[in-house]
Amino acid sequence: MISIRNLRKSYGSNHVLHGIDMDVKAGEFVVMLGLSGAGKSTLLRCMNGLNQPDSGTLQVGGIDLMQKHSRRELARHVAMVFQHHNVVQRLSVRKNVLTGRLGQVGTLASVLQLFRQSDIELAQQCLERVGLAHKADERTQALSGGQMQRVGIARALAQQPQVILADEPVASLDPKTARSVLQYLRDATREMGIAVVCNLHQVDYAREFGDRVVGLAQGRMVFDGAPADLDEAALDAIYHSAQQEAQPAAQGSEARTGLTPAGVWLPASASMAATAGGL
Numbered sequence: 628m629i630s631i632r633n634l635r636k637s638y639g640s641n642h643v644l645h646g647i648d649m650d651v652k653a654g655e656f657v658v659m660l661g662l663s664g665a666g667k668s669t670l671l672r673c674m675n676g677l678n679q680p681d682s683g684t685l686q687v688g689g690i691d692l693m694q695k696h697s698r699r700e701l702a703r704h705v706a707m708v709f710q711h712h713n714v715v716q717r718l719s720v721r722k723n724v725l726t727g728r729l730g731q732v733g734t735l736a737s738v739l740q741l742f743r744q745s746d747i748e749l750a751q752q753c754l755e756r757v758g759l760a761h762k763a764d765e766r767t768q769a770l771s772g773g774q775m776q777r778v779g780i781a782r783a784l785a786q787q788p789q790v791i792l793a794d795e796p797v798a799s800l801d802p803k804t805a806r807s808v809l810q811y812l813r814d815a816t817r818e819m820g821i822a823v824v825c826n827l828h829q830v831d832y833a834r835e836f837g838d839r840v841v842g843l844a845q846g847r848m849v850f851d852g853a854p855a856d857l858d859e860a861a862l863d864a865i866y867h868s869a870q871q872e873a874q875p876a877a878q879g880s881e882a883r884t885g886l887t888p889a890g891v892w893l894p895a896s897a898s899m900a901a902t903a904g905g906l
C-alpha cells in the first residue's frame with residue numbers, strides 16, 4: 628500500500644528528511660512518533676502529494692508520487708484525517724461525510740453536490756462505523772470535538788481509500804475521547820483493510836493502538852518495531868537524539884544495542900536478522 632525508499636526532502640537549506648525507507652501493508656495501523664520538528668508532518672505531506680520530495684521513490688495506494696498525478700486520482704486512493712477535523716460546521720453530519728465522495732463522482736455532480744443513493748447509503752455505513760449513525764441529520768456544529776473528529780474519520784472512510792494518513796488526529800481531545808476516536812479509527816481501518824499512518828505525540832496511545840511504531844528523529848527513522856518493543860532504549864533513540872546531528876545514528880551503533888548499520892533501532896529479536904539482511 629505504501630512503499631518509500633531513500634526519500635529526501637529539504638526546505639531550502641533545511642534538510643528535513645534524510646533518506647526514509649518504509650513499507651506499510653493493507654490493514655496495518657502504523658503510529659509515527661518523534662519530537663516536534665522531527666519531520667513527521669513533512670513525511671505525511673509527501674505521502675499525500677502536498678510536498679514534493681527532492682529524491683527517492685514514493686508509492687502510495689498504487690500511485691507513483693514522484694511522477695505527475697492528478698489530485699483527483701490521489702483522492703480516490705488516499706484520505707487525510709486532520710488535527711482540527713476540518714468539518715464544515717453548518718452542514719449536516721451526513722453532508723460532511725458525503726463530501727468524501729466528491730472526488731469519485733463526475734464534475735457536474737460534484738459541483739451540484741448530487742449524490743447517488745449508493746453514496747448516501749455508504750455515508751450512513753461509515754457513520755455507523757464511528758458510532759454516529761443516529762446523528763446523520765444533525766448540524767455538525769452541535770457535536771462535541773470528539774464527535775466532529777469521528778465525522779472526519781467517517782468522511783475519510785467514505786472516500787473508500789486504500790490509505791489513510793492521520794496527522795495528530797487526537798491532539799485537541801481529552802484522553803478518554805482521544806482513546807475512543809483512535810479505537811474507532813483503528814477498528815474501521817482494520818476491518819476495511821486500509822493502511823494507516825498516524826502521527827501521534829503520546830507514547831501510551833502508540834503502545835495501545837499501533838500494530839507497529841516508527842520513530843523519527845531529525846529526519847531519520849531511528850525505530851521500527853512492535854509497540855511492545857518500545858522500551859527505554861527505543862524511546863531514547865526517538866526522543867533524546869539531540870547529539871545525533873553531530874554523531875550520525877549509524878556511528879552510534881556501539882552505544883545502542885539493536886541499531887542497524889542504516890541507523891534504524893530494531894528490537895533485539897529483530898536486529899540480528901535485519902543486520903544479516905543488510906538493513
Ligand SMILES: Nc1ncnc2c1ncn2[C@@H]1O[C@H](COP(=O)(O)OP(=O)(O)OP(=O)(O)O)[C@@H](O)[C@H]1O
Pocket residue numbers: 638641643661662663664665666667668669670
Ligand atoms: N512549509 C515549510 N516551509 C519551510 N520549512 C518547513 C515547512 N514545514 C516544515 N518545515 C520545517 O521542517 C522541519 C520539520 O517540520 P515538521 O512539521 O515536518 O515536523 P513534525 O515532526 O511534524 O513536528 P510537529 O510534531 O511539531 O508537528 C522543521 O524544521 C520545520 O520548521
